[in-house]
Amino acid sequence: MSLIVNQWRGNSPSVRHTATVTVNDAVFGALYKVDFDGVASVETRGQDGDTTATIASRLADLLAGVAGVTVDYTAGQSSIEIMGPADGVPMASNITASNPAGSFTERIRPGKLAIDQEFLIALPEDTTGGTFTVSVDFGSGWEETTGQAYNETAENLESDLDALTSASGGDFSVTLEATEPRTYRVKVGGSWAGKSVAIKADTSGLTGLSTAAVSRAQSVGGDAPAVWKIRLHQDSSASTLINVHMNGVAYATQIANVVSQSWWDERLPANTVSFAGGQELHSGGSMTSHAVFSVPADVSISFSGPVSAQVDELQAYQGESHDSFQMFDFTAGTTGTQTVTWNGHTSGGGSMSQIASLLLSLPNINTGEIQGFTFGSVPIYVVQFQNGLGGALQPLIQFGTTDAEYLSEGAGPVNDIHAVTILGATGGTFPLQVSGKAETTDIDFASDDIDDIQAAIDATLSAGETVTVTGTISSFQIEYGGDLAETTIPLIAIDGSGLTGGQDAIISEAVTPVAGINEIQAVNIDPTATGGTYSLVNGQPSIDIPYNDSLPNIEAAYEDLPDIGAGNVFFDGTPRRLLIEYIGALAGRPVDLVKINQDSLIVSGQSALTVSVESLAGSANHWNSPQNWSLDHVPRSGELVVLKGPAGDILHGLVQAAECTFSGTDIVLNQPGDFIDGQVVRLSTSDTLPTAQDSGGAVVLDGSADYYVVAIGVTDSGNQTIKISETDNGEPVEFTNAGTGTHRIGVRLAGIRQFASYAGAIGFPQFIDGAWYPGQRYLQIDLEAPSSNDPNIELGIGDGSGLSRGYFDFGTSHVDARVLKSQGSGDEPAINVLNDNIDESEVVVIGGVFGVGNDPARTPSMRRLIGFAGRSIVGNANFSRIESYNNSVESAISQASSNIVQVRA
Template identity: 25%
Template sequence: MKDLVWIGGAPAVAQVDTIALPADIEGGQIFKATIGRKTLKYTFPDGPLRVEVAGAIVDQWNESEIPEFAEISATDQGDGSFTLTADNPGKPFIVNVIIGTGANEIQVVTLINSPTGGTFTLTYDGQTTGNIAYTASAATIQTALEALSNIGVGDVVVTGSAGGPWTIEFTNALGSTDVPVLIPDDSLLEGTNEEQVITLVSATGGTFTLSFGGQTTGAIAYNASAATVETFLEALSTIGAGNVSVSGSNGGPWTVEFIGELRGTNVDFITLDGSSLTGVLDVDVSETTPGGGGSNERHIVQAGLADNSSVNGGIVISGDSDVTGGTFDFTINDGLQDFVALTDIPYDVTVAEFQALLDAELIAWGLNYRYRVFVAHQYTTDPVGDDKLSDNAGMILQVDSALGTLTLSVDLDGTNLTGGSYSSFIDSIGAGMYYGDSSDYGDGAGSWKLLIDGNGTDDLSPTISGADLKTAIEGIAAVGAGNVAVYELGEGQGFKFGGGFVIEFIGDLSNQATGFTITTSKSVDSDLNLQVWTGYTGSSGTGEVQTLTISGSPVSGTFALSYGGDDTALIAYNADASTVETALEGLPSIGAGNVVCGGGALPGSPITITFANALSGEDLELVEAIYGNVIESVQGSDTPAVKVTTSQTPVTHSTTTESEGPHDWNTAANWDVIELPADDDNVFIVDGSDILYGLDQSTVTLNRLEIRNSATKIGLPRRNDSFYEYLDRFLKIGAAEIVVGLGDGNGSARINLDIGSSSPVIEIHDSGTGESGEQSVQVIGVNAVNTAELLILGGEVGIAVLPKQEAHFALVTMREGNLTTGSNVKILKWNKTGGDVQSYQTTIDGTVTL
């Protein structure tokens, strides 16, 4: 037992933590750093390198405006690790870092390309399992791994369905450890054999050829047997003997199964050339009306609602309906270079075509993140994608730059135009243009949503990537997967630095005016300042029309059609328009609703093929009449394989320099004997600097803790200047006796005591005036046998006043002062002869003496 007196005033030393990323990080993993209730996240890119990822995390940390993170500086060490240093020496911090959601490493084993048989093995740190069936259960995988000499029973927990994926968590002796990645051997897995069916149109003679992998067979008779077709295919160097099995009748159809070295493989299509067949229908497809003028609708979402400045140009381009031909040139200069230099632009260029030229120019220069130039208005109305300058339409371009104040100039050279001319100038007022800066991004807090006709995405981060925003928009029912493209503006960090997104509707929503109303909303804690406008409305343009005819007056026969590398089934010589339409819509390269057939029926009347919806407004390739087809009846699987990914990886985290300072209980130099208090010691706090940190002394039980009536504060307030406190607020310590407020002085405004499960006798003689309406002396702690006692002779005292706080006392005696008790306080006996009490549902499980 010894006596220790608090002095304080020790020199301040900044805490330094070192974070080392594991070697086996993978794209898509999420690094999370949590301080208190705030989290900073970073998603690893594809093919991540430790050094690059560490640097990116450091950049994101130091740019963060979250207060808890802003008082800590991150420094890249250049080797896949980084350090965190407290900006305020002497003030400690607590940060938890993980990749995933926990501390143990988790690896996921997945069978890909749907194996149909066979086995595989897993190797861990040089030790290999026995053969594991492709349909194995999780228990089987766990048993196989635990049989290895370097993995003990209970060191892995495997979950998942039979056939996988299997999730393997490393526990016990291998828990919280960066373990080696499992290495699979999948050479004995088996896949699905591909089958393709070859069918000739009705023919009475001649020959055909088959091609595969760039090799072509010799001429094959129209009525060949399956064995003959097999022999011709095996003669190709890209197939080889024993690698196909052909079945079917003479003259076909023939079914080709890929076996041997080509088994279990998604092979290329066999292609058929039947141009040398005789007795076939004379089928022709010709272009009647070329397609063109279609455009995809574009909208812009950007941070910023400020007036235009010299850095942002509202560039007006005026059209002229008198222009009947020729070309023009267009440049934008920033005082340093022509960053847009378009030449020989057709006089009848559409708004959408002009935007495509701008996009290609900036990307080719590598300036996509330095400048953004896009069509934003057509004078007072939103432009339509197929509007033309030659129809007297006009455009206003917005030019945004992140390079600071530059002087823009523009030049439109219409010397080569005929009949009239176009003009361009910079609108000094900005014509309603907008630009964004960091003030429109705010502090990065909160979230936002994009809404289409009132239907919104889930909550989105202000720094969301274009890829993630695309996925979110696809989740809106009116859009759907594959029907939107998103392009990032600015520096690729969402709305930060005035950035934003261009949203283009494609796929099923391409080449049309969607009619969508696009708006945004934000959470109450967000400072985002967002603007949404239409770049230009989509337009269908002119749908291409092709005409299908059959010459002569055939009374039988079949034909097939091919488009985009896809072949229809055989079509009868006398098919009507509906039959041809159904056949074409069945091709993946066309799709339902994208073609309309009219006229017919064949062979007496031609059938028109009009491309619509997603294929409208484009100059398309001709539909081709073919003399047979090759249909994939069974798709071969890609080569079966086993993939091992790491979904959760331990991060090496150590405190390399402990925090020390004048307010830290754990700093020995703050005590008169240059030692820290231990069990059975007597501690005296007479004066000295406030005791704010190192408050968790729950493993220590003192004989006596005496806090004199000085101004020294003990503990932290609920909220500091910037955030709610996440460090320990109460001095957690046990003692046989605690005495507060003896001696002269005005007393402390804050003494927070957590007696835990100890059973002290506490005497409160006096105190100062509490802060922010709180009691100056606050006590919490639960003793299972309720043997702690509290004597109040004066001062302001609070017992477990706040929600979720709790306290138990065997006896509370009150003579003078003010006492406030919370709703989770239990007292066996209460003896009050003076003072004032305010209580919130305190439980008295005994006697009350007043």
């Protein structure tokens, strides 16, 4: 039987791929979709008020965004012209328009979960016992719990809140937020979820919260200031820098500052220091600095550094003695001999240094009742009234016409007074205890008064000892008299642990409530629907619903779904626009958008959009252009392909075989394909082909039979679909099951004969500009088994340089190849083959450069590779046997990975 030869001519004219998209009708809600072989698609939905022109305008804008598509559109028109990027380059392997049923769902109002109100109740920090209550106002008045222990558990508080009249089980959730202070987080939910309530707490029954403080309101020494006298002596050679130590703080300063009042004012209570000071310079350069001052503060003073220091506290701060200190400061000039006048009596004449002697000469001053202080040659003189004249305000001394000034005025003796302050108490009891005495009986804060406190203390005192209590139950003073007068008594003791009330609980709203919102969704049934059914899907599909069913029936069908349930939706609207509000258990929360299965819906608007192909892309480089072949059709199964002469490269239309599945009348490829109408193809399988039928009855599919391609299409993912018939332009075969195993459809050639005079290329190169090329590299096609000893592949026959590039993927075909000649280097072999038939296929390399298994995505398996001459470069491949003569077979894999090249015995 002679073979039918179909020779490559490569002389098809270049043709621009063009098509016209036409909007035929404007249908509200209908879907207008243009698909480019699944690589890209655009769609728009008919809107209220649309015309065919407004829909076309929107589609034109969308089409302009598709890569490789040129759009020619005139405003106001209903048709759009689209073109490929260049002559011979297709926009896609297939372009289709569709008007599927245009039903759709939408979310009208998203559902929102209610946000539950939360409170924090923080008890006072110092709580040691007692009880508290929590009250809730649900909107009709306060409802109070029966009472909680100061250390109540969160579980018990939650139970008591749930027991309130307006609450029910699960309305409150209580957790312990913190223990110091004890803080409860109260969440209001259940039947009150998302609603606002008010909460308060009564802590008056808690103990340990009140504070009872005792302080000294009056000291026996009254407000006696401290009086200091300072003398610093410095040698002539010593540094003038010293350290002044006051109350543990050291100040580095010059000695001269010690006699400066401003220096002391900055470091002692402002505007309270009475001061005098000066310096005396001695022969030889040494110097003595003097200062005297009073200050109403408890300070300690010392000095360190290159000085000899004498520091005297003439009177202690708030000591029992509050003497009168009077001072003369004559630093502005002395007055010579003068008399001294005090309290109506005048002495004889004398100098400033004799003031004390002159005072003692007066009849109203006795020996020991005054003391005088001089400050070397510094003209300052201080007199202290003491003993019989001490502890009292004394008249000022007059020296000549100069009056003294008070360094400390002096005051009479006073009694010790203690102040007791009770804060925050509302009830409970407390005892008092005077130092050295027995504790009083308990005093009741709520019912006792000052007289009761007086009586309680009096009962603990000895004969001759008295106290006077004044004030209120929460703030009173105790003045000691009788045998306790003018005596410093240790502060009275008070035990406040039995007091109740005090600080309130701190209640804060941690989370503000927000009411939940019911979700509302819409289902829009295609307005052109004339029959059929649809189903609503939420987790599972509902029963089939007639296109014009009533709202109650649709609602019942939807409620039957396990994820919906009876009473959880309310339907409104019309049978063509269903409004669904989610209520009941689905109220106040987001709900997944309902879906619609409308495959069984019959609509009349399916011709509202059409695509007519004006011209397919074609060029001298397309395998699937009929004009490139001597028989004026693309190679068919059983034909011998011959490549000869100067014809050009074959770059497009290379997918002529692929794995597939069967569904209805469609054969669905597992990849994009390049089949065209009229091609003759064959089927193969690893197990059993499906059963099939047409209008004439059962069709028995046979792997050796020829079938005609009668229609092509494309899936949403871009994979090509094919319909086949037993006759040219005949009725499509319908598949009644899917068969078993792995199936394949393709053109099954008798063989390929490539003469060395054809120096073109088949397939795209592996790399372009250093990057892996993602397009179709291989001619994907099937081969019939070779007959007798004749190979079914011969490459490089006769004179010429041979293929510059030839990439072939023969699937699982039985390959018997002879490689005689090719161009190319060892970096990328001119000829590359993929094949998976380890039981039968073999390649004999006699010349040229041949490669197998150099695609990183595939590991081919063949029975035998024989290399006589030329070069065979083996990558990731399995062979049962390799025979290499003259070292013609080499590995393209590094030594570390060479085990990937497997030779089987």
